[in-house]
Amino acid sequence: MGMTVVEKILARATDQASVKPGDIVEPAVDCAMSHENGALVISQFAEIYKGTDIKPKVWDPSKIVLVFDHRVPAESSKTATNQKKIREFVEKNGITRFHDIRGDCGGICHQVLPENGYVRPGYVVVGTDSHTTSHGALGGFSFGIGATEMASVWALGVILNVEVPGTIKVNVTGKFPKMVGPKDLILHLIGKISAGGANFKVIEFHGPTIKAMDTSGRLTICNMSVEAGATSGVVPGDEETIRYLKEEAGVKEDIELVLPDENAKYDQVIDIDVSKLEPQIACPHTVDNVKPIKNVAGKAINQIVIGSCTNGRLDDLETVRSIIKDKKVHKNIRMIVFPASARVYQQALDKGIINDLMKAGAVICNSGCGPCLGIHQGALADGDVALATTNRNFQGRMGNPNSEVYLCSPAVAAASALTGVITDPREGGK
Amino acid sequence: MAKVVKKIGDDISTDIIYPGRFMATVLPNETPQFAFADDKPFNEKLRKKEIAAGGIIVAGKNFGCGSSREQAASCLKGYELTIIAKNFARIFLQNSCNLGLNTVICPDFEGNEGDEVEYTKDKVTNKTTGKSFPITPLPKARQAIIDADGLIAYTRKRVLEKASK
Numbered sequence: 001m002g003m004t005v006v007e008k009i010l011a012r013a014t015d016q017a018s019v020k021p022g023d024i025v026e027p028a029v030d031c032a033m034s035h036e037n038g039a040l041v042i043s044q045f046a047e048i049y050k051g052t053d054i055k056p057k058v059w060d061p062s063k064i065v066l067v068f069d070h071r072v073p074a075e076s077s078k079t080a081t082n083q084k085k086i087r088e089f090v091e092k093n094g095i096t097r098f099h100d101i102r103g104d105c106g107g108i109c110h111q112v113l114p115e116n117g118y119v120r121p122g123y124v125v126v127g128t129d130s131h132t133t134s135h136g137a138l139g140g141f142s143f144g145i146g147a148t149e150m151a152s153v154w155a156l157g158v159i160l161n162v163e164v165p166g167t168i169k170v171n172v173t174g175k176f177p178k179m180v181g182p183k184d185l186i187l188h189l190i191g192k193i194s195a196g197g198a199n200f201k202v203i204e205f206h207g208p209t210i211k212a213m214d215t216s217g218r219l220t221i222c223n224m225s226v227e228a229g230a231t232s233g234v235v236p237g238d239e240e241t242i243r244y245l246k247e248e249a250g251v252k253e254d255i256e257l258v259l260p261d262e263n264a265k266y267d268q269v270i271d272i273d274v275s276k277l278e279p280q281i282a283c284p285h286t287v288d289n290v291k292p293i294k295n296v297a298g299k300a301i302n303q304i305v306i307g308s309c310t311n312g313r314l315d316d317l318e319t320v321r322s323i324i325k326d327k328k329v330h331k332n333i334r335m336i337v338f339p340a341s342a343r344v345y346q347q348a349l350d351k352g353i354i355n356d357l358m359k360a361g362a363v364i365c366n367s368g369c370g371p372c373l374g375i376h377q378g379a380l381a382d383g384d385v386a387l388a389t390t391n392r393n394f395q396g397r398m399g400n401p402n403s404e405v406y407l408c409s410p411a412v413a414a415a416s417a418l419t420g421v422i423t424d425p426r427e428g429g430k
Numbered sequence: 431m432a433k434v435v436k437k438i439g440d441d442i443s444t445d446i447i448y449p450g451r452f453m454a455t456v457l458p459n460e461t462p463q464f465a466f467a468d469d470k471p472f473n474e475k476l477r478k479k480e481i482a483a484g485g486i487i488v489a490g491k492n493f494g495c496g497s498s499r500e501q502a503a504s505c506l507k508g509y510e511l512t513i514i515a516k517n518f519a520r521i522f523l524q525n526s527c528n529l530g531l532n533t534v535i536c537p538d539f540e541g542n543e544g545d546e547v548e549y550t551k552d553k554v555t556n557k558t559t560g561k562s563f564p565i566t567p568l569p570k571a572r573q574a575i576i577d578a579d580g581l582i583a584y585t586r587k588r589v590l591e592k593a594s595k
Contacts, residue, residue, distance in 0.1 A: 024571045040456035040500060048585050054593050071454065078454040130498040130521055146500040146525035147456070152585040156592075160584065161571035195441050196492035200520050200569075229492065231520055286441050373450040373497070394443040394496060399451055401468040 002261030004167040005234050006202045009141040009258055013124045021166040021267075026158040030140070031118050033065040033127035035109050037147050039082035041128060042089050044151035058093050059157035065097040065118055066090055067109040072101045072368040075376035107341025107367040110134040110223065110309035114215070115343055117249035121237035122258035126153060131309050131391065133226045137218035138245070139237030139257060141202075144226065165231045166267040167202045168193075172209040174275030179425040182217035183311055183389065183409035185209075186224040187280035189272065191290025199229030201267060204260065209274055210235055215244040216313045223310050224391050227287040236260055279424060282407035285395040293412065299422045300332075301406070303386040304413050305398075306362075307338025308372045311389035314347050316410040321353045323414035323425060329361030330420035336378045337362050338370040362417075374399030387422060389413050431557060432484040432512065434545045436472060440490035444502040444522065453499060458529070461501045462508030476509055483510035486547055488539065490515065494522025500529070507531040514539055514547070514554060517566075527572040528581035535566040 003011065003018060011019045013027035034041050049056040058064060066086055074080035083101075090098045099105055099112050106112070110131055113119045121139030125132065128150045135142035145159070153159055170189060190197075203225045210218070218235045225233030235241075237257035245251040279293040306312070306320055317339065329335045337357055339345035345367055348354050354364055371378025372390040379399035380386055386398055386405045393405035406422065415425035452464040466472045475481050487506075493515035494502060503525040506513065512532040516539070526533045536554045541547060545558040555562045567573070578584040 024574075037453070037456065037499070043457065044582065047582050048589060050586075052586065052590060052593075054589060076454055082454060082456070128498055130496060132498075144498040144521050146498055146503070146521060146528060148500060148528045148581050149524065152581055155585055155589055160581070160588070161574055163569050163571040195495055196517065196519070199492065199517065229495065229519060288441075373445075373453075375450050375453060392443075392445070392496060394445040396449050396468050397443075397445050399449075401449075 001265060002263035004202070004264045004266065005139070005204055005236050005258060005260045006141045006167060006232065007164060008260065009122055009124060010162070010164055012122065012258070019164045021164050023164045025162050025164060026160055027124045027162055028158050029063060029126055029153050030123040031063055031065060031113070031125040032150060032153050033067065033109055033113060033125070033132065034150055035067050035129060036070045036079065036082055037128050038066050038086045040147040041150045041154065042085060044148045045154050048151055048155050058154045061094045062096065064095050064154065065113065066095060067099040067112050068101050068106065069108045069368045070373070071375050072106070072366065103342050105342060107343065108309045108312065108369060110219070111313065111340035111344065114138060114219065115249055115341060117245055117251040120245060120251070121241055121255060126150065126159060130226050131223050133230060133232045134219050134223040134309060136222040136225070136232045136234035137215060139235060139241050141232055141234065143232045165200055165202050167204050168198055168268045168270065169204050169206060169266040170270045170272065172205065172207040172272050172274060174209060174273040176209070176274050177277065179411045180274070180277050180279055181409055181411070182213060182220040184277055184280040185272065185274055186221040187282050187290050187407065188277060190224065190228045190282070190288050191280065193228050193270070195227065195286055195288040196229045198225065201230055203228070203230045203233045205233065205235045211238065214315070215240060216315050220310055227391060279409060279412050279426070281412070281422065282393055284393055284404040284406065287391070287393060287407065293422065293424045296406070296422050297424055299406070300385065300420060301387045301416060301422060302332065302334065302384045303378065303380060304333055304335040304417045305371050305378060305386060305388035305390060306336070306410060306413050307340060307370055308390040309340060310391040311410050312338055312340030312344065314344050316389065317344070317348050317353050317357070319410045320414040321356045323411065324360040324417060325356045327360055327418055329417045332420045333417055335362040335417045336371060337364050339367050341367050371398055373397065387413055387416050431546050431548045432486050433482070434488050434541050434543050434547055435481050435485035437488045437543050438490070441492045441495055442489055443496035444494060444499050445496055447494065447502040448499060448505050453501065456501065458504040458508065461505040465505035465509065481509065484512065485509070486512045486514055488514050488541055491517055493518050495519040500525045503529050503531045523572065527568065527575050530576070530580045533568070535568065536563050537566060538563045
C-alpha cells in the first residue's frame with residue numbers, strides 16, 4: 001500500500017517499512033520549538049524527574065529551539081520573569097538555537113524556524129504552539145503540542161503515543177486572479193470544510209497552483225490548516241523548497257525530499273479551482289465563517305493589523321506598500337504593522353517599504369505576535385472592529401470580548417486602510 | 431451522579447476558556463482563577479466554589495479549538511470539572527488526557543443546565559430525562575496515557591526504564 005507524505009515521514013522516524021492511519025508510533029523528533037510557554041515546559045520537565053535520583057537532562061540541546069515572540073518586549077514583570085527563567089535554562093542546558101528579544105535574529109517562531117533552516121523536508125517538528133502546522137510548508141510533519149507533551153519530548157527525544165493521522169488531499173488548480181492569493185485560498189478551504197473539518201487529520205496540498213506558489217504562500221496555507229482542525233498541513237517538498245532552504249535559509253547540506261507514493265490512500269480528496277476565487281473574509285467569531293468580500297464590503301472598521309505568522313512576510317509587506325504608497329491611511333483607522341521577524345523588518349527597511357508605510361500613516365511595531373492574541377499592543381476598545389491579516393477571530397481574541405475581528409489577505413487590509421471600510425482591492429482604494 | 435453546571439455551543443475556543451491576556455500565568459495551581467474569565471458570572475461561581483467538583487460542562491462540536499495553551503485544560507482541571515462534548519479539538523483533548531482533565535465524547539448527548547447525569551465507560555445517562563447516549567471511546571493512544579495517570583507519570587516511567595538499561 002502506498003503512503004502519504006506524513007505516513008512516510010512517520011515510518012522513517014520509527015524505523016519501519018511502513019505505517020498506516022491508526023497505528024500508534026513513537027517518532028523521533030528533529031526539531032522541538034517553544035516560545036514563552038517554555039516556562040511551563042521547564043517546570044513540567046522538572047516534575048518528570050521528581051522522586052527519582054536521575055538528574056534532569058534534555059535529550060539533545062541541538063534540536064531544541066526557543067524563541068521569544070508572544071510578549072516582546074515583556075509587557076509585565078511576570079512575563080519578564082518567565083523569560084528570565086527560560087534564558088537561564090537555555091544557558092544551563094547548552095541550547096544554541098535561542099532567539100531572544102533582539103533586532104538581529106528575533107521574530108515570530110514560525111518565521112524564525114524556516115528562515116534559519118531549522119525545519120526541512122522529512123523532519124518531524126513539534127512546537128508548543130498550534131500554528132506549528134506552518135512548517136509543513138517545507139515538506140516535513142509539523143504539529144502543535146501542549147507544554148507537558150513538550151517536557152516529555154525534552155526528556156525522551158520521541159513523542160509518545162502518536163496515532164498516525166489520516167490525510168485529506170487538497171488539489172489546487174488555476175491561476176490566482178489579481179489581488180487574490182494564498183490567504184484567500186486557505187480561508188476558502190476552511191469555510192468549505194468547517195473549523196473541525198480536518199480534525200485529527202493532515203491536509204496534503206497538491207496541484208499546479210501549489211507548485212507555482214512560493215514558500216511564503218505555502219507557509220500561509222499550512223499555518224492556517226489548524227483552523228480547520230488539522231493536525232498539520234503539508235506541501236510535498238520540491239524545487240522551490242530546495243531553493244528556499246539553500247538561498248534564503250542558508251542551508252549547506254544536501255536536502256532529501258520525502259514525497260507521497262502515487263498510490264497513497266487518502267481519506268478524502270478536495271479539488272479547488274482558484275481562477276475565479278474572490279477575496280475571502282472570515283467574519284466574527286469563527287474562522288470558518290467565511291464570505292466572499294462582496295458580502296461584507298463597506299463594513300466600517302477601526303483598526304487594521306498587518307503581520308503575524310500568517311501574513312507578516314516581505315511579500316506581504318510589499319503587497320501592502322504597492323497599494324498604500326503615496327496615499328493616506330483613513331483618519332478613522334489605526335494601521336498597525338508587525339513584520340514577522342527581525343530579518344523581514346530589516347529587508348523591508350532596505351527596500352524602503354517601512355518608510356512608505358509610515359509616510360502613509362501606518363505604525364510599525366517590533367517583530368512578534370503583537371495584537372494577534374490580545375496580550376499586549378493594539379488591544380481593541382468596546383465595540384471596535386478590526387480587520388487583520390492574522391489567523392484567528394475568536395471572541396475576545398484581540399483582548400476584548402466586546403469587539404469584532406475580521407480576517408483577510410494583505411491586499412484587502414491595505415485597500416481597506418485607505419477607505420476606512422472593508423474594501424475589495426480589485427476595485428482599488430480611494 | 432453529577433450536575434450539568436454549564437451548557438455551551440460549538441467551536442468553543444481556548445480564547446474563551448482561557449483568554450490570551452492571562453497566558454503569562456502558567457502554573458496549574460494558578461490558572462483556575464482565569465477559567466472562562468470573560469464569562470464573568472460563571473467565572474465568579476467557579477472562584478467562589480459555588481460549583482461542586484465533578485460538575486459537568488456540556489459542549490457541542492470542536493470544544494477547545496484554537497491555541498495549544500495548556501492553561502485551557504489545567505484551569506478546568508483545577509475545579510475537577512468534566513467536559514462532555516460532541517467532539518474535541520485535537521490539542522485540547524491531548525492536553526486534557528495528559529493532565530487528567532476528564533473528557534467524554536458523546537456526539538448525541540441531550541441535556542440542559544441543572545440536569546443530573548451519570549456516565550459509565552460506554553454511555554452517558556441523563557437521569558433527569560431518563561435518556562441514555564453512547565460514548566465514543568477516546569483514541570487508544572490517549573487512553574493509555576490516562577491509564578498511566580497522566581503524561582508526567584507515563585514519561586517518568588520511561589525515563590526510569592531508560593536509566594536502568
